[in-house]
Amino acid sequence: MSGLVTLTDIEAARDRCKEVFFRTPLVPFLPDPIPQSKRLMLKAESLQPTGAFKLRGAFNKIALSLPQAREHGIVAHSSGNHARAVAWIARSLDLKAVIVMPDTTPDAKVAATLALGAEVVMVTPDERDTRAFELAAEHGYVPIPPYDDESIIAGQGTVGLEILEDAPGVSTVVVPVSGGGLIAGISTAIKSVSPHVRVIGVEPSLAADARESFTTGVRTAWEASHTYRTIADGLRTTCVGELPWRQIQKYVDDIITVSEDEIRDSVRRLALEARLVAEPSGAVAAAAYFHHADGLAEGTTVAVVSGGNVDPSLFVDILSNG
Amino acid sequence: MSGLVTLTDIEAARDRCKEVFFRTPLVPFLPDPIPQSKRLMLKAESLQPTGAFKLRGAFNKIALSLPQAREHGIVAHSSGNHARAVAWIARSLDLKAVIVMPDTTPDAKVAATLALGAEVVMVTPDERDTRAFELAAEHGYVPIPPYDDESIIAGQGTVGLEILEDAPGVSTVVVPVSGGGLIAGISTAIKSVSPHVRVIGVEPSLAADARESFTTGVRTAWEASHTYRTIADGLRTTCVGELPWRQIQKYVDDIITVSEDEIRDSVRRLALEARLVAEPSGAVAAAAYFHHADGLAEGTTVAVVSGGNVDPSLFVDILSNG
Numbered sequence: 301m302s303g304l305v306t307l308t309d310i311e312a313a314r315d316r317c318k319e320v321f322f323r324t325p326l327v328p329f330l331p332d333p334i335p336q337s338k339r340l341m342l343k344a345e346s347l348q349p350t351g352a353f354k355l356r357g358a359f360n361k362i363a364l365s366l367p368q369a370r371e372h373g374i375v376a377h378s379s380g381n382h383a384r385a386v387a388w389i390a391r392s393l394d395l396k397a398v399i400v401m402p403d404t405t406p407d408a409k410v411a412a413t414l415a416l417g418a419e420v421v422m423v424t425p426d427e428r429d430t431r432a433f434e435l436a437a438e439h440g441y442v443p444i445p446p447y448d449d450e451s452i453i454a455g456q457g458t459v460g461l462e463i464l465e466d467a468p469g470v471s472t473v474v475v476p477v478s479g480g481g482l483i484a485g486i487s488t489a490i491k492s493v494s495p496h497v498r499v500i501g502v503e504p505s506l507a508a509d510a511r512e513s514f515t516t517g518v519r520t521a522w523e524a525s526h527t528y529r530t531i532a533d534g535l536r537t538t539c540v541g542e543l544p545w546r547q548i549q550k551y552v553d554d555i556i557t558v559s560e561d562e563i564r565d566s567v568r569r570l571a572l573e574a575r576l577v578a579e580p581s582g583a584v585a586a587a588a589y590f591h592h593a594d595g596l597a598e599g600t601t602v603a604v605v606s607g608g609n610v611d612p613s614l615f616v617d618i619l620s621n622g
Numbered sequence: 623m624s625g626l627v628t629l630t631d632i633e634a635a636r637d638r639c640k641e642v643f644f645r646t647p648l649v650p651f652l653p654d655p656i657p658q659s660k661r662l663m664l665k666a667e668s669l670q671p672t673g674a675f676k677l678r679g680a681f682n683k684i685a686l687s688l689p690q691a692r693e694h695g696i697v698a699h700s701s702g703n704h705a706r707a708v709a710w711i712a713r714s715l716d717l718k719a720v721i722v723m724p725d726t727t728p729d730a731k732v733a734a735t736l737a738l739g740a741e742v743v744m745v746t747p748d749e750r751d752t753r754a755f756e757l758a759a760e761h762g763y764v765p766i767p768p769y770d771d772e773s774i775i776a777g778q779g780t781v782g783l784e785i786l787e788d789a790p791g792v793s794t795v796v797v798p799v800s801g802g803g804l805i806a807g808i809s810t811a812i813k814s815v816s817p818h819v820r821v822i823g824v825e826p827s828l829a830a831d832a833r834e835s836f837t838t839g840v841r842t843a844w845e846a847s848h849t850y851r852t853i854a855d856g857l858r859t860t861c862v863g864e865l866p867w868r869q870i871q872k873y874v875d876d877i878i879t880v881s882e883d884e885i886r887d888s889v890r891r892l893a894l895e896a897r898l899v900a901e902p903s904g905a906v907a908a909a910a911y912f913h914h915a916d917g918l919a920e921g922t923t924v925a926v927v928s929g930g931n932v933d934p935s936l937f938v939d940i941l942s943n944g
Contacts, residue, residue: 575930608897
């Protein structure tokens with residue numbers, strides 16, 4: 301691949317990976333059956349085997365480097381859903397996997413990664429971005445970046461193809477933004493097939509670097525000390541990746557923000573009214589529908605529920621206290 | 623219809639209703655990707671718009687009596703998922719709906735039914751079974767029984783057709799049993815198409831009237847004071863219905879029981895490992911896989927997650943205390 305990721309890349313990813321990840325449902329949100337002028341459907345990526353969309357990009361990347369991955373192994377840095385996806389795929393393909401995790405990672409997440417047979421390397425947070433690449437250079441591991449990679453973007457874009465198949469009349473697709481791989485892929489798929497469909501990114505207002513980048517036109521980083529304030533731990537990345545940024549500038553219509561209270565309310569409503577367990581990061585797109593529907597077009601909105609790996613005690617707190 | 627409900631009845635229900643209820647996904651349960659000799663897939667009826675499978679049978683029944691329903695209205699007795707389904711369908715078709723509820727029904731459930739525009743008639747528990755039929759006779763309402771009706775059974779059977787389409791290689795299908803409408807329909811569909819697939823019913827051991835009926839061959843009722851001990855409030859019916867019983871005797875391979883602790887554990891695991899909100903009644907089939915897999919055949923087991931309308935405080939208690 302070179303230049304922008306294209307629809308062809310995304311279709312190739314779909315064909316390459318279709319036996320691996322789950323073709324998630326588009327769940328109608330219809331607590332009241334009387335047609336509303338604005339309807340919601342939920343793309344439940346939380347139902348993937350590892351509980352998040354990350355399997356898609358990671359598998360596409362690994363499949364394209366399989367000979368090297370089989371000979372030497374793969375390496376990724378992540379404490380969250382990307383680590384889980386990479387470890388899961390490595391186990392299914394019998395590959396060596398090394399996961400670089402910051403030494404602040406909760407024990408439960410380390411244990412889950414070890415349980416999938418991956419080797420875990422703990423680093424200080426400032427080594428996190430470099431250590432995986434050092435290990436790759438040293439041992440010949442294939443690096444599997446979380447978002448700033450064309451094959452990863454193409455893999456995540458398969459979500460967009462499925463949305464168009466299942467909701468051909470969709471007006472608006474709302475997608476969480478962190479490093480930007482998911483919205484880059486989805487917006488490319490959607491705009492290439494149906495240019496009139498609006499694609500909107502959502503961030504916590506406490507981690508709104510992509511919103512700022514989008515409004516100013518200049519890719520901008522926020523301090524981690526700021527982005528780490530949000531409960532949406534999957535959306536604390538301090539800056540959109542360079543490759544996703546190019547796709548976002550071309551294909552995304554807007555990036556909006558939601559408050560912490562709106563995120564918590566959305567987690568609660570998704571559990572009790574849609575019966576889906578969403579993590580806070582996975583609930584921001586639905587929060588935009590629940591709390592900012594005035595900014596959405598008439599017709600059907602699809603909100604991507606990007607993941608469901610919520611910390612049990614946080615989930616209990618949200619369900620107990622609203 | 624006369625005699626047993628047949629595959630033809632179920633296929634007709636599917637064709638009649640396919641625009642109304644959601645074609646729920648079969649979600650792979652794969653916390654570990656390495657193939658197990660016994661795999662689990664979850665038929666997530668909890669994702670129906672009203673949070674339970676009950677829409678299927680109720681819509682089939684109402685559709686078959688539409689002229690009378692339009693002229694006079696419909697009546698049902700239920701405090702739970704059947705009430706919600708009937709009220710939801712009535713609102714979508716602009717029919718008058720009367721729901722007879724025991725005066726012990728929690729306020730939240732009454733309010734939810736009123737919010738859907740239904741009229742609620744409160745009765746003492748001992749009037750519950752008769753009052754709906756009296757109202758039907760008096761006002762010409764079409765009675766929509768919860769399970770003891772051929773059209774209801776045929777509607778619930780559409781779950782079985784979908785399972786066979788999505789998991790053609792399934793070995794075992796596990797289904798909660800209460801009044802028996804769901805397992806009657808599913809077992810009829812499955813055995814008519816694929817007689818080698820095993821169909822297993824599951825009950826709480828505290829409400830095991832169907833298990834007793836199945837083992838003795840005599841349809842047997844338990845005292846409500848016994849069945850009401852289980853937290854699985856959707857499975858407290860004291861006796862399998864007469865029509866479901868005929869189908870069960872012909873098509874079901876076994877009925878097994880699970881403990882209260884196993885049900886709670888299953889609700890917790892479905893939330894945290896499959897990211898599905900299940901009510902206790904909806905979790906009993908998965909509990910059979912989690913805790914009694916030795917009694918299941920090799921290959922793929924499909925567990926029907928029949929509903930997800932869990933009381934929020936009970937859900938919090940289960941998530942907090944395991």
